[in-house]
Amino acid sequence: MKIVHAASELFPYMKTGGLADAVGALTGTFAQLGHEVSVFLPGYRGALAHPLAAKAERKFRLKVEMGDQYLSGDVYSFSPSKNLTVFLIVRDEFYDRKYPYGNGERDYEDNSDRFIFFCKAVVETMRLADLGADIVHAHDWQTALLPLLLREAERRFGVTLGMKTVFTIHNIAFQGLFSAACYPRTNLPDELFSMDGLEYYGQVNFMKAGILFADRVTTVSPRYAKEIQTPEFGCGLEGVVQTRIDDLSGLINGVDSAVWNPASDKLIPARYTASDLAGKRACKAELLKVCGFDPAFQGPIFGMICRLTEQKGIDLVLANADFFTGKMCRFVILGAGEKRMEDALKKIALSYPDKVFVCPKHDETMSHLIESGSDFFVMPSLFEPCGLNQMYSQVYGTVPIVSRVGGLFDTVRDADEDPVNGTGVMCAPNALELRGALERALRLYDDKARYGAVQQRGMARDFSWKTAALAYETLYRDAL
Secondary structure: EEEEOEEEEEEOOEOOOOHHHHHHHHHHHHHOOOOEEEEEEEHHHHHHOOOHHOOEEEEEEEEEEOOEEEEEEEEEEEEEEEEEEEEEEEOHHHHOOOOOOOOOOOOOOOHHHHHHHHHHHHHHHHHHHHHEEEEEEOOOOHHOOOOHHHHHHHHHHHHEEEEEEEEEEEOOOOOEEEEHHHHHHOOOOOOHHOOOOOEEEOOOEEHHHHHHOOOEEEOHHHHHHHHOOHHHHHHHHHHHHOOOHEEEOOOOOOOOOOOOOOOOOOOOOOOEEEOEEEEEEEEHHHHHOOOOOOOOEEEOOOEOOOOOOOHOHHHHHOOOOOHHHHHHOOOEEHHHHHHOEEEEEEHHHHOOOEEEEEEOOOHHHHHHHHHHHHOEEOOOOOOOOOOOOOHHHHHOEEEEEEEEOOHHHOOOOOOOOOOOOOEEEEEEHHHHHHHHHHHHHHHHHHHHHHOOOEEEEEEHHOHHHHHHHHHHHHHHHHHH
């Protein structure tokens, strides 16, 4: 098949979270399976500076209609591997910035224009390059206009650019809501700015467009596909999702074993396997050293890697701060986000430097060290469309402590409820339940034989992207 993907993030060129990992691994796996894959990414400053992008060549000079004017842009492309082509949409005014969506304090005010332009540029490049796609796959609100803009361009030019379109909701909480003033720059018919189209309480909702106008809609876990049909998790779009229930699928993301594999991971101090965990002990020793903890400490290390936001359950962790400061354990947190949460965690780390370590940034090497060196991984999300770290943790022999939501529910089995198959510790997403889960984790750690069995079962699970990609391949063929 000829498959086109478009996303606002793509590992290793631009990453703020799991979206980049998912799109990077999925497109790479499809290329390895022999499909002809093209993937589009905004030409961010960081993406253009990546060593693999150094061989990118300018292919097209674009003129993109934006309302009553035309804006120019360039298309660069390169092929990092067989069957895979990366297209970078370059317009310095929009993408030559340090961060992809905002300055850390607030979103960029021109995000509507930035991603309208990107989606239109993808369509125009597909037309000029004559890509002739079987499947056009858009990811999250930043590319949610693509299925609709693709059909409008086909109508306008009398051509077929893509046989079928797929839209994946990675997180319905982020919808791309903008003032109605941006709608004319889509150049879409006036009648589509309505309740049955892109209008949402007087605003333009990009994600709504993807849900309504793609041929197939997917989420990144079966549980999340059900959750977003409810008011609790649908974030106001549950009614829209319900209209597409016959075309909705929940497909679990996978683990990119070329990046996340303790037997071959070059970012950790020692490699290891399920049959020989000596390397994991070396990773734990290095993590203790990096965090400034007592190197002779024998208790469990709890690790956490995430954006510091309400969604990730940071408030639940803060409510249980006395567990981490009072119990015989160590706690390591990697991530940046909301200032309130960042400051609260830093304050705890300053008060208890021998117990808690906070690294308030994105650091790929540190994330691998935490996954390999920790004994437990804490992930008490209030909602989690799929989640990747709970899968990475199992692969690395680090027992996950997770909420019973979304992809966490689909990928972890509670060791107390299922002693034969359990791979982690699960709880409801509230502070009291998390406390109980943390206490259970300590008891599990003290029972070395039982902890080892849970660890081994996690490492034996198959979370490979090849399995995940085959599910997408089936969906594509069914759509066609």
